[in-house]
Amino acid sequence: MDDDRAGGAAIIPYSAFADHVRLTVRLTPNASRDGVDGAEQSADGDIFLKARVTAVPEDGKANKALIQLLAKALRVPKSSISFVSGETARKKILRIEGEPEDLISKLEALITSAR
Template sequence: MNNSLPAWISIDSDSADSFIIALHCQPGAKKTEVQGEHDGRLKLRLAAPPVEGKANEALIQWLSKKLEIRRTNIELLAGDLSRLKRVRVQGLTADQLKTILLV
């Protein structure tokens, strides 16, 4: 495994095959896209309004499509009502996460 992982990817202490991604989400954007890094988190712009969980749903749907994994392999751990979110992702290596999300 690559020892130079970004600060926004951490190993999940509860499961050997999953990782935690720290995100800074900005809802209400024209399109969903990675915007780089911000304060040790991966910054995402979300094309969904921050109302009634729509941004959270858009986040999980986008991650599922981008990472080519099932939605059941993605879990929002923290940040339901915040821009700062933590998401558990199963089924990929940390290097795969880094490569896919930073393209």
């Protein structure tokens, strides 16, 4: 895959494993609307999916809203998405259970449509 950052291509915030995909997300709670804003690379080189939810970051509400948003966008059950790390941080790593090839094609479509 070409990695032409100037052209906005091939910034991938996920890693494929045998039975799941790990997705790095930067979550913005208290947003005006729920949504996914595509992939981005930070100044320190980290790559993540930008997501925002209207829920507040209290008692796991924003995390639940993020799981609901991604489950709907990727057409997977909410129970297939879990946290690897970052439950109390803005940057999170999620584990999405399922066929990696199928999940990657859904993630690519989600990232492309958000640009």
